[in-house]
Amino acid sequence: MxxxxxxxxxxxxxxxxxEVINNVEEGETMKMCMQCGVCSGSCPLGPHWEYPPQHIxxxxxxxxxxxxxxxxxxxxxTSCYNCIARxxxxxxxxxxxxxxxxxxxxxxxxxxxxxxEKFSQLFWDNLVQKGRVNELKLGLSLYFMNGFxxxxxxxxxxxxxxxxxxxAKRMNPAEMFGGHGVKDPxxxxxxVKKAHELEAARIAGEES
Amino acid sequence: xxxxxxxxxxIIVVGGGISGMTAAxxxxxxxxxxxxxxKRPYLGGRVSQLYKYFPxxxxxxxxxxxxxxxxxxxxxxxxxxxxxxxxxxxxxGDYTVNVKISPRxxxxxxxxxxxxxxxxxxxxxxxxxxxxGKRKGAYIPNKMAFPQTYVxxxxxxxxxxxxxxxxxxxxxxxxxxxxxxxxxxxxxxxIWSTGWKPYDANKIQPYGYDRFENVITNVExxxxxxxxxxxxxxxxxxxxGAEAKNIAFIQCAGSRDINHLKHCSxxxxxxxxxxxxxxxxxxxxxxxSTIYYIDIRSIDRFENFYNDVKSNExxxxxxxxxxxIEQDENKxxxxxxxxxxxxxxxxxTHDLVVLAVGMxxxxxxxxxxxxxxxxxxxxxxxxxxxxxxxAGGTSADAYDVNRAVQHATAAALRAxxxxxxxxx
Numbered sequence: 254m255x256x257x258x259x260x261x262x263x264x265x266x267x268x269x270x271x272e273v274i275n276n277v278e279e280g281e282t283m284k285m286c287m288q289c290g291v292c293s294g295s296c297p298l299g300p301h302w303e304y305p306p307q308h309i310x311x312x313x314x315x316x317x318x319x320x321x322x323x324x325x326x327x328x329x330x331t332s333c334y335n336c337i338a339r340x341x342x343x344x345x346x347x348x349x350x351x352x353x354x355x356x357x358x359x360x361x362x363x364x365x366x367x368x369x370e371k372f373s374q375l376f377w378d379n380l381v382q383k384g385r386v387n388e389l390k391l392g393l394s395l396y397f398m399n400g401f402x403x404x405x406x407x408x409x410x411x412x413x414x415x416x417x418x419x420x421a422k423r424m425n426p427a428e429m430f431g432g433h434g435v436k437d438p439x440x441x442x443x444x445v446k447k448a449h450e451l452e453a454a455r456i457a458g459e460e461s
Numbered sequence: 462x463x464x465x466x467x468x469x470x471x472i473i474v475v476g477g478g479i480s481g482m483t484a485a486x487x488x489x490x491x492x493x494x495x496x497x498x499x500k501r502p503y504l505g506g507r508v509s510q511l512y513k514y515f516p517x518x519x520x521x522x523x524x525x526x527x528x529x530x531x532x533x534x535x536x537x538x539x540x541x542x543x544x545x546x547x548x549x550x551x552x553x554g555d556y557t558v559n560v561k562i563s564p565r566x567x568x569x570x571x572x573x574x575x576x577x578x579x580x581x582x583x584x585x586x587x588x589x590x591x592x593x594g595k596r597k598g599a600y601i602p603n604k605m606a607f608p609q610t611y612v613x614x615x616x617x618x619x620x621x622x623x624x625x626x627x628x629x630x631x632x633x634x635x636x637x638x639x640x641x642x643x644x645x646x647x648x649x650x651x652i653w654s655t656g657w658k659p660y661d662a663n664k665i666q667p668y669g670y671d672r673f674e675n676v677i678t679n680v681e682x683x684x685x686x687x688x689x690x691x692x693x694x695x696x697x698x699x700x701x702g703a704e705a706k707n708i709a710f711i712q713c714a715g716s717r718d719i720n721h722l723k724h725c726s727x728x729x730x731x732x733x734x735x736x737x738x739x740x741x742x743x744x745x746x747x748x749x750s751t752i753y754y755i756d757i758r759s760i761d762r763f764e765n766f767y768n769d770v771k772s773n774e775x776x777x778x779x780x781x782x783x784x785x786i787e788q789d790e791n792k793x794x795x796x797x798x799x800x801x802x803x804x805x806x807x808x809x810t811h812d813l814v815v816l817a818v819g820m821x822x823x824x825x826x827x828x829x830x831x832x833x834x835x836x837x838x839x840x841x842x843x844x845x846x847x848x849x850x851x852a853g854g855t856s857a858d859a860y861d862v863n864r865a866v867q868h869a870t871a872a873a874l875r876a877x878x879x880x881x882x883x884x885x
Contacts, residue, residue: 289713308804
């Protein structure tokens with residue numbers, strides 16, 4: 254168990270609802286949930302969730318911390334916003350789902366080999382280099398996510414698509430060498446650093 | 462010419478539904494002069510469009526008849542139908558009410574013999590049956606209509622049909638030259654009881670009321686079950702006229718929802734429970750009802766009614782707000798969602814879906830002809846700024862019949878107190 258996770262367990266002493274409200278984006282809106290189930294029923298990927306959103310809210314209120322933080326359910330969210338559009342109580346379900354996934358990762362509890370989690374990390378690593386997403390490199394890193402052999406196979410399979418994209422100028426092979434970035438890379442890095450500091454300070458505040 | 466005497470000791474009641482009738486009668490029976498204004502050609506409002514009311518399962522005809530007898534036996538009460546308030550000026554104890562009276566084209570000499578209806582051919586959507594059936598251009602709005610006087614639809618005025626109707630009338634009761642009239646009435650106090658309308662089901666997009674024929678509303682269901690309704694009391698589904706035997710009721714259709722009506726409409730749980738009883742009475746073990754609900758709100762003595770319905774094996778309760786409705790190739794609605802008791806995902810096929818739509822004020826907030834303190838949904842608030850104008854019944858909030866009548870009686874008392882202070 255990570256240090257932070259241990260500290261959070263001690264701090265909230267079983268009041269998992271409060272822990273979620275304090276640490277998860279839009280967690281506060283969860284209080285309005287009346288367990289009607291329209292979010293779970295509206296989710297296009299619902300059948301693939303171990304616990305659909307309404308069930309997760311119930312688990313959080315019941316203080317089932319382990320169940321919630323050990324599931325990979327919310328990584329299935331594709332941000333279609335069906336749930337938010339239909340929720341009769343204004344619960345910001347999509348945001349709460351992403352917030353829970355993020356919190357799970359911060360605590361070091363993110364599921365291993367969860368494809369969405371993996372991709373999110375690749376996307377972030379790619380983005381922070383130059384402040385712009387290098388789509389060519391991101392695509393390739395995704396191809397080779399599961400090893401070199403798999404990567405070659407996927408690349409060959411998608412050869413036609415890649416060529417078509419290049420023809421339509423939707424993909425630039427020159428991006429392989431350096432690639433484009435923001436106008437002020439140093440300023441961007443400073444901003445990211447500051448954000449990290451703010452987040453660290455917030456967590457330190459949570460820990461105390 | 463309509464000839465009405467009104468002074469600043471008169472109480473004017475706007476709206477002649479169950480609440481307006483009650484308020485008007487209560488005030489008139491303690492000796493006050495009351496004028497009751499009703500926009501439709503008859504009294505009784507939405508209650509008269511019900512098949513039965515809960516919890517006693519009696520027919521509205523009964524309550525109607527009692528009120529009609531009270532009206533006939535009272536000389537203090539003047540009733541004006543087809544009358545709409547256009548403006549109110551003045552203050553407590555000294556109001557001036559402008560009223561527009563639309564022509565009925567039939568005088569009080571009418572005996573409701575129906576000869577005019579026989580000769581008129583043109584048909585119109587029957588608003589009394591929520592447009593599920595047709596009525597003639599010369600018609601009596603419903604069997605219990607009060608006054609029992611025919612109406613000529615303005616659309617046939619100036620055609621041969623209107624002349625035929627006039628010729629057919631043996632009593633000379635048809636006056637095709639009748640025109641719109643305006644009245645200016647004095648009043649000391651006003652009771653506003655224009656009531657409610659069903660929430661527009663088209664706005665609840667995932668349920669497809671506008672796309673699927675076999676998705677209907679609870680008020681339409683009442684008309685289908687009524688022996689005097691468009692199907693003669695048979696539960697025929699709109700797409701193919703087959704008898705519905707597997708009926709779903711969806712609760713909170715538009716109520717308790719920030720995207721629609723924020724309030725609980727209070728009557729719909731009981732209305733759906735009542736409607737499962739219609740199904741049980743009519744088809745016994747041959748039909749099945751399923752109620753999809755968030756929670757069932759049957760308060761106080763209604764709990765017994767709920768328990769009684771629950772003990773019926775042909776009624777199933779599924780704790781779920783239905784997420785969406787689709788339609789299969791036989792036009793059967795397929796309901797999708799998650800049963801939150803056990804988190805079971807379902808796709809249930811029914812042959813008819815009844816949306817338990819909620820209550821909103823019949824007058825739009827933006828079109829209210831009088832300056833009153835309203836909440837954001839248009840219900841009249843209990844506020845001193847309203848002076849001598851009081852809401853009676855569902856103009857104030859979502860109520861069932863029982864509570865609306867109680868509220869209207871209280872409104873009558875307030876109005877009587879205002880008028881008493883003037884005559885002192």
